[in-house]
Amino acid sequence: MPSYTAPVKDMQFILHDVLKITSQDVPGYSELEADFTSAILEEAGKLASSVLAPLNQVGDTEGCYMENGVVRTPTGFKAAFDQVREGGWPGLDMPEQYGGQGMPYVIGTAVGEFFSAANQAFTMYQGLTHGAASAILAHGTEQQKDTYLPKMVSCDWTGTMNLTEPHCGTDLGMMRTKAEPQDDGSYSITGQKIFISAGEHDMADNIIHLVLAKIPGGPEGIKGVSLFIVPKFLVNEDGSLGARNGVTCGKIEEKMGIHGNSTCVMNYDGATGYLLGAEHKGMRAMFTMMNEARIGVGMQGLAQADVAYQNALDYAKDRLQGRDVTGTKNPDGPADPLIVHPDIRRSLMDQKSFAEGARAFMLWGAYLIDRAHRNTDADADGLISLMTPVIKGFLTDEGFDMTILAQQVYGGHGYIEEWGMSQYARDARIAMIYEGANGVQALDLVGRKLAQDGGKHVMAFFDLVKTFLKDNEGNEALKADFLDPLKAASKDLQAAGMFFMQNGMKNPNAALAGSYDFMHLFGHVCLGLMWAEMAKAAHAALEAGTQDEAFYRTKVATGRYYMARRLPATALHLARINSGADTVMELEAANF
Amino acid sequence: MPSYTAPVKDMQFILHDVLKITSQDVPGYSELEADFTSAILEEAGKLASSVLAPLNQVGDTEGCYMENGVVRTPTGFKAAFDQVREGGWPGLDMPEQYGGQGMPYVIGTAVGEFFSAANQAFTMYQGLTHGAASAILAHGTEQQKDTYLPKMVSCDWTGTMNLTEPHCGTDLGMMRTKAEPQDDGSYSITGQKIFISAGEHDMADNIIHLVLAKIPGGPEGIKGVSLFIVPKFLVNEDGSLGARNGVTCGKIEEKMGIHGNSTCVMNYDGATGYLLGAEHKGMRAMFTMMNEARIGVGMQGLAQADVAYQNALDYAKDRLQGRDVTGTKNPDGPADPLIVHPDIRRSLMDQKSFAEGARAFMLWGAYLIDRAHRNTDADADGLISLMTPVIKGFLTDEGFDMTILAQQVYGGHGYIEEWGMSQYARDARIAMIYEGANGVQALDLVGRKLAQDGGKHVMAFFDLVKTFLKDNEGNEALKADFLDPLKAASKDLQAAGMFFMQNGMKNPNAALAGSYDFMHLFGHVCLGLMWAEMAKAAHAALEAGTQDEAFYRTKVATGRYYMARRLPATALHLARINSGADTVMELEAANF
Structure with a gap:
């Protein structure tokens, strides 16, 4: 197990x-x-x-x-x-x-x-x-805060977010769920929402659904969307639970993974809803939730990669199969453990260097959020807003890939459900899709975030890298293994940004055809920066004298692996971006 | 559906x-x-x-x-x-x-x-x-051929291959299944085999198991392994079915995919077996089957990629979501079809250019097999022997990745089993594992096949590319889009081979740490060559005048995409190979 x-x-x-x-x-x-x-x-x-x-x-x-x-x-x-x-x-x-x-x-x-x-x-x-x-x-x-938050903060009541409808996921402007204003100031919500995680279950006394819907007569499309609080049980003035609201689970979906979470079709039949935020400003309110959710989803990518790696590592140490080509390591056993084999190590190091780099990236992002909220720091807010699609898209894509690598270490046993490795891959798979499929994250990054506030935030990121490189240019321990590769990768990222600037104006497709590669290029540079910072910290600890030399030396070695073996992917992404939109857009749809 | x-x-x-x-x-x-x-x-x-x-x-x-x-x-x-x-x-x-x-x-x-x-x-x-x-x-x-082949060729009887045991898959020298010689010339087979595809089922009158086992007293390890024919029902002299043999299915495994195939634990309890080929030469006989099986598995990678692509394409044409940024394409509808979006096209073109390139690679491989067998052509035999791990490893890795891309086109619906896209990914996943996990394919390629017959076969491959480039150097239609990228990619492959030659002798790990990347590098060059040949054929058809211009133009466009967007991966693989074994092997197992 x-x-x-x-x-x-x-x-x-x-x-x-x-x-x-x-x-x-x-x-x-x-x-x-x-x-x-x-x-x-x-x-x-x-x-x-x-x-x-x-x-x-x-x-x-x-x-x-x-x-x-x-x-x-x-x-x-x-x-x-x-x-x-x-x-x-x-x-x-x-x-x-x-x-x-x-x-x-x-x-x-x-x-x-x-x-x-x-x-x-x-x-x-x-x-x-x-x-x-x-x-x-x-x-x-x-009043809304007082009514719902104490119970939600304790998880006595749970919450959901209701966006998707059968005919629209990304393009929410097409939604059909209606919110008819009632005399008492509430709204009557009618429509069907799908893919609602934790939509209905038996673990909480009440479920507070946040539901996007359109108030009739409002603006067309996405500008006419409002957000509503729709509790499963209405809440009385004294906080006790009242009548059952007109919202029901129509079906639980059969999914590839995350079976323990109930993914529901939710039917709203004149359910009572309460406007959250302003009328027709539902997307803004929903985005508070979605940005947090997106970062949380990026974390899931890292988390599944890490647990899968841990198990793959155990297996690689335990399973005896074949001999080390450079000399037997386990002469008393019938074979050497898998971990002696270079290709198994390549796989384990891919996983390890990703998980640890991604963890640093995650926590740095969380730190930026704290700065943004607790210090009302607009620069930190801008930077994390830029990073959000990278965290979500890059960490979930790579995280999934790592669960596949981990599963592969088990050979045939990896394919058998009993061993648990398939589940990590199947569970990790959803993270690339929900809270905005990763292609949409790439579009958000290149189509919106890059140019936000006149490109200020991406410039701030480049400055950050530049400053780090400058501050440490005398650090010989970092130079060849960390600073030089980071510099090269960062140059690739800048070149990609330059390509978009020069070509995206006259043809937006020239930028959008490279958006996915840009997201990955950006992610690699972020992880490269994280590894350079971790290596710096590890070297500092070693120089200061530590009781735990092995731990810090391992950090440096793992970072060196990332810089040598993973980071060079930036050049490939740049090459793809630089090839532009021609080969991507050439075919008529009918000729595919 | x-x-x-x-x-x-x-x-x-x-x-x-x-x-x-x-x-x-x-x-x-x-x-x-x-x-x-x-x-x-x-x-x-x-x-x-x-x-x-x-x-x-x-x-x-x-x-x-x-x-x-x-x-x-x-x-x-x-x-x-x-x-x-x-x-x-x-x-x-x-x-x-x-x-x-x-x-x-x-x-x-x-x-x-x-x-x-x-x-x-x-x-x-x-x-x-x-x-x-x-x-x-x-x-x-x-006698064996007369007894079994007519029924197997018609599939009235089906067959299996029994290699893996609970404690050994790749390292078959450790196997414990015993074959005790009997007085009548047959053997009594006892042991447990696992992961036996089609091991037991209700679709055939008899099942002919080919089973690897050790004859007591034979050589240690892999050199003491023999291959046996173990029919589910013994066959009488007149060809009719006799007694039930001592082989039973102990369990059907719960797997990630290919649920329609029964993957069995097979228990042999003194089952009657007949030696196939020579004593202790079981691996040689099994390899006849495994090489064919490996190529067949490579085909599965391509096949799942293609069917997944077909469905993703249909969905991308049907599903209305968002608008083309360069101008509405479906003004009468509530949105444009997904296929207008550059990032969806990137994904579809990745899939399409892989599937078509892989198909050509597959058929070229099959042609080489025909040459090897029908013409007793040793060069063709050497070349396909070199290519077998590339076909198996590269096509299944990439094929799986493509099913993931196809699933992603569906957004949330891709994760719901009802839509069928999850199954393609889950089914494709096994192909990376069985018939020798892909890491073992890479080891076979770099550790064995490259140097086979003094490196003659890899030189033959390089000659093939060189000859193609030379024969077509005056072809302006091919030059920039096909010949130049193929040349660059082929140079990367040669440089990787050079790195192995220069470093692998003193440290085998320097080669083996790059084996997986080499397999992918090789695969890309093969697909690059295939696309160059297809583009040449398509141009020739266009020049000759064809009724089906769109078909041939689409071939050229798809090839251009591969060369511009996929083939540059060779440089990344080379960079990883050139980084050597140091960062891969540095950590002590305890420090992972």
């Missing part, structure tokens, strides 16, 4: 050696001493390993199902959800005013990775609630 | 415009006039589309299962298998002496792609039988 161990030490390294969070001038960060974060992470890690991970295969095998009209979650999910609630984990980074612990987002992210890695389908119930609560926090009236 | 249309026209283009088979001096080729092959392919395509494809999802959903000790195949499989038998398809390229039609392998391969694309799990029953029959044909006594 597969297992999971939370990478607490790696997380601590990033928080304290790399990001040096306690020295950052972000409100709330000074309290995050190493001992304190270690205690939280250890505790979260224990819950993840001992409670959530053992339910991962159960969730996959049993799935969610309808029983007399009630949606049932897999055996053990409800009890585990109670344990998560009792530990106060859902409110970790939520305001104390509503029962949360008020900690920075960076801590919530670190814990979120552990939970997602241990059991993605399970953790989504909590993750979606967090997103819905954030939207209410940002756009709700005081 | 997904559908499949056999690409008869594309197949005919390769057979006749590119390979010009009727002008090749291969026995049996002169009869393969375009009208004749067209008739065969149309007929096979009809069966694939109308009988096999509709059972693909049924097979996935129902799977194989045990019922009172009998292994049942999914609804409809048995009737469809009868139809395949009645059509004489299994014996298409088998000797007439045993009831086959004696056609060249190139035709069997073309038909095989259609059947695999329509229903991989189903077609495996037939494919494994073909492989087992080939091994008996090559290594059996006259």
Whole structure:
């Protein structure tokens, strides 16, 4: 059976050696001493390993199902959800005013990775609630906040987001769900939503649906979309639950993975809804939720890659097969362990260098979000807004690829469900699709984010890389292995941006045909930067004298691998971008 | 529901415009006039589309299962298998002496792609039988051939290959299955084999297992392995079925995909077996079967990519979502079809250019096999032996990636099983694993095949490319778009080979750490060569005047895409190879 161990030490390294969070001038960060974060992470890690991970295969095998009209979650999910609630984990980074612990987002992210890695389908119930609560926090009236947030912060009530309809996912302007204004100020919501994660289940007393719908007579298309709070059970003035609202689960979808999460068709038949935010400004309100959700999805990519890697590594150490070509390593055994073979190592190093680089990228992103919110730092906000599609698209694509590599280490056993490696791949697959398919992330990045505020944020990113290179140019330990490759990769990214500027104006397709490659190019440069920073921190620790030399030397070696073997992908992406739109757009649709 | 249309026209283009088979001096080729092959392919395509494809999802959903000790195949499989038998398809390229039609392998391969694309799990029953029959044909006594082949060529009896045991897959020298010699010249086989595809089922009167086992007292390790024929029912002298043999299916595995094929744990309890080939020479005999099987598996990669692409294309034309940024294409509809979007086209062109290039590569490989067998051409034999791991490894890796791209075109619907796109990915996934995991293919390529016969075969490949470039250097239509990129890619391949020669001697790991990248680099060069040849043939047809301009122009455009967007991957693979083994091998196993 597969297992999971939370990478607490790696997380601590990033928080304290790399990001040096306690020295950052972000409100709330000074309290995050190493001992304190270690205690939280250890505790979260224990819950993840001992409670959530053992339910991962159960969730996959049993799935969610309808029983007399009630949606049932897999055996053990409800009890585990109670344990998560009792530990106060859902409110970790939520305001104390509503029962949360008020900690920075960076801590919530670190814990979120552990939970997602241990059991993605399970953790989504909590993750979606967090997103819905954030939207209410940002756009709700005081009364709405008081009514819903305390229960959502504790996860006594869970939340959902309802965007997609059968005929429209990306193109939400086409949606048909209607919201008719009622005399009492509420709205009557009618329509069908599909692919609603955690749409209906048996683990919470109430479910708070956030639903996009159109108020008749409003503007056409996406500009006429509003956001509504539609509780499963209406809430009385005293906070108690009232009548069942007109929203029901029509069907649970059969999916490739995340079987433990109920993906529902939700039918709204004149359900009572309450406007969240302003009329026709629903997309803005929804985006509060979606940006957070997108970063959370990027984290899922990393999380599944990490747990798959952990298991592949164990297998590679245990399984005896073949001999080391340079000399037997296990003379007393019938064969050497898989890990002696160079091609198995290539695969493991691909996985390891991705997971650790992605983790740093994730936490850096979370730090930027904290700066943006806690310091009202517009530059940090701009930068994370630029990075969001990269985090979502790059980490989920690569994360999925890594689960495939991990599965491959098992040979035939990787294909047998019992061993659990197939599930990691199948679960990771969804992350490339939901919260905006990765092609849409690339479009968002190149079509919108690059040029935002006059291109200010991408320039800020380049400055960041430039400054890092300049600040460290005398560091001989970093130069050949880290600084030179980072410089080359960053040049590729700039050249790609230049190509878009020079060609995208006269032909937008010239930029859009390269958008996917640009997203990956950008992701590699980010991971390259992260590895350069981690190597710097590791060298510093080694020079300062450490009791844990092996740990820091391993960091440097893993970083060297990334720079030598993964980062050169930037040149390929640039070549593809530079080839322009001609070969992409040439064929008439009929001639495909 | 997904559908499949056999690409008869594309197949005919390769057979006749590119390979010009009727002008090749291969026995049996002169009869393969375009009208004749067209008739065969149309007929096979009809069966694939109308009988096999509709059972693909049924097979996935129902799977194989045990019922009172009998292994049942999914609804409809048995009737469809009868139809395949009645059509004489299994014996298409088998000797007439045993009831086959004696056609060249190139035709069997073309038909095989259609059947695999329509229903991989189903077609495996037939494919494994073909492989087992080939091994008996090559290594059996006259009596063995007379006893088994007529029934196997017709698929009245099916075949299996039994290699893997619970503790060994790649490293077969460790196997424990024993074969005790009996007084009557037969052997008593005892042991457990796992992952046996088509190991037990209800579609044939008998199943002929080819089983690797060790005769006690023989040499240690792989040199002491022999191959045995172990029929499910013993065969009487008159050809009628006798006693049930001591071989049973212990379990059907739950797998990620190919549910319609029964993957069995097979228990041999003193089963009667007959030596096939010489004692202790089992691996040699098994390799007859494995090489064919490996090429067949490469074909599966291409086949799943093609059927997934066909469906993704249909969806991209139908699904309305968003508007073309350069101007509305479907003003009367609520949105434009997906196919207007550059990033969707990038994905479709990746898939299309792979599938068509891979098909040419496949058929070229089949042609080499025909030359090797029908002309006893040692050079062709050496070349296809070199290519086998490339066909298996590259086409299955890329083929799987393409099914993921195709699934992604569907957005959320791609993740829902009902739409069928998940199955293509799940089914394609096994091809990277079975018949030697792709890492083992890379090892075979770099560790064995490259240096075979003094490196003669890889030199022959380079000569082939060089000759093509030279023969066409005056062809201006090809120069910039095809010849120059092919030349550059081929240079990368040569540089990689050079790196191995210069570094592999003193440190084998320096070569093996780059083996996987070399396999992909080689695959890209092969597809680049195929596209250059296809473009040449298409240009020739256009110049000669054709009624079907759009078809040939599309070929050239698709080829240009491959050369501009896919082929540059060779430089990345070379960079990874050139980085050597240091970063791959540096870490102690304990420090991962």
